Amino acid sequence: MNKEITSTQNTLVKQLVQLKDKSRERKKSGLFLIEGQREISLALKGGYKLETILFYPDLISEEEIDYLIGNEIKLIEISKEVYQKLAYRDTTEGVLAVAKTKNQDxxxxxxxxxxxxxxxxxxxxxxxxxxxxxxxxxxxxxxxxxxxxxxxxxxxxxxxxxxxxxxxxxxxxxxxxxxxxxxxxxxxxxxxxxxxxxxxxxxxxxxxxxxxxxxxxxxxxxxxxxxxxxxxxxxxxxxxxxxxxxxxxxxxxxxxxxxxxxxx
Missing domain, CATH: 3.40.1280.10 (SPOUT methyltransferase, trefoil knot domain)
Incomplete structure (x- = not known):
């Protein structure tokens, strides 16, 4: 059974909002948010490691996510309110990923x-x-x-x-x-x-x-x-x-x- 988050006041949601909005948080944690199926697919192709997938089931099914990521990554089902809080765009496919940054040396x-x-x-x-x-x-x-x-x-x-x-x-x-x-x-x-x-x-x-x-x-x-x-x-x-x-x-x-x- 996947974890489910329905409240925008959830601790993880607050952390993810910080990742979205603040460069300092991304650098400190070594994590960032990716939004959208194409972007997540390209990140995987580019060798990025995904930690968590968050999805809004009214826009994307769990089967579609399994097809997209093709391996075992932690899934969290989120409500419309949480999705709108985390999403950067108005029109995306209901899926976000928490990914590890890469070294740009x-x-x-x-x-x-x-x-x-x-x-x-x-x-x-x-x-x-x-x-x-x-x-x-x-x-x-x-x-x-x-x-x-x-x-x-x-x-x-x-x-x-x-x-x-x-x-x-x-x-x-x-x-x-x-x-x-x-x-x-x-x-x-x-x-x-x-x-x-x-x-x-x-x-x-x-x-x-x-x-x-x-x-x-x-x-x-x-x-x-x-x-x-x-x-x-x-x-x-x-x-x-x-x-x-x-x-x-x-x-x-x-x-x-x-x-x-x-x-x-």
């Missing part, structure tokens, strides 16, 4: 490709942009995504949601700009930094060798440390009145040029 990155293609984003602030960057990285099947000087943890529900689970499908690491530059140089990876100064058009460069495409924020661009260590600064020529575009869009254009070169 840059030194744990493993490249199976001799000429890896890496996407680096420095200090992205908006979870929606980070999610979009992770979706782009998954679509391009890059070897790793590295977030320099992160402003939020990767298990922020907005990142999980906006990445549609691609936070689980990419190999992701975080670190300071200095740590990342040292790591990439130690692996003989060329740094192509999206910047306005001393730049060449992005289509003029050869990304078929080991390459990191590095993008900064729209507001401030990349820090001087990247510019000083860049193999070559690159630029996307603008045809209109403004001189920058959304960081996730820019990342997509640059990464898919690298993919085009590698496939031709």
């Amino acid at each position: 840059i030194n744990d990155l493993v490249f199976t490709n001799n000429t890896p293609l890496i996407l680096v984003a420095e200090a992205p602030e908006k979870p929606g942009n980070i999610g979009a960057i992770l979706r782009t990285a998954d679509a391009a099947n890059v070897d790793a995504v590295i977030i320099a000087n992160p402003k939020t943890d990767l298990y922020n529900p907005n990142i999980v949601r906006s990445s549609v689970g691609c936070v689980f499908t990419n190999q992701v690491a975080t670190g300071t700009t200095s740590e990342i530059i040292t790591f990439l140089k130690s692996k003989n990876i060329n740094l192509y930094c999206a910047a306005l100064q001393a730049s060449l058009e992005y289509t003029t460069q050869d990304y078929t060798k080991s390459s990191a495409i590095v993008v900064g924020t729209e507001a401030t661009g990349l820090s001087d440390e990247w510019i000083e260590n860049s193999t070559q600064n690159i630029i996307i020529p603008m045809q209109g009145e403004i001189d920058s575009m959304n960081v996730s869009v820019a990342a997509g254009i640059l990464i898919f040029e690298a993919i085009r070169q590698r496939q031709s």
Whole structure:
């Protein structure tokens, strides 16, 4: 018989609300919430360990959950009120999972490709942009995504949601700009930094060798440390009145040029 929770005042529910809302709690406990069938499925595919599944039986059956997770994980049936308290979205499939976070140490990155293609984003602030960057990285099947000087943890529900689970499908690491530059140089990876100064058009460069495409924020661009260590600064020529575009869009254009070169 599964455990059942019907009260939003339940101790576990209060703990899970903290996990949902507070980065500090996620870091302290090493746990986070995943919402939705697709996201849970991708987390399992990405090697994440699930501790507990919570489900609202009016929206999803126990049989569907068994099919989704395919192994023995603790199930807790929850009421509509509890589900609404924990769910981040209005329209999901009635299932949430408590999962263990992964270590994002840059030194744990493993490249199976001799000429890896890496996407680096420095200090992205908006979870929606980070999610979009992770979706782009998954679509391009890059070897790793590295977030320099992160402003939020990767298990922020907005990142999980906006990445549609691609936070689980990419190999992701975080670190300071200095740590990342040292790591990439130690692996003989060329740094192509999206910047306005001393730049060449992005289509003029050869990304078929080991390459990191590095993008900064729209507001401030990349820090001087990247510019000083860049193999070559690159630029996307603008045809209109403004001189920058959304960081996730820019990342997509640059990464898919690298993919085009590698496939031709």
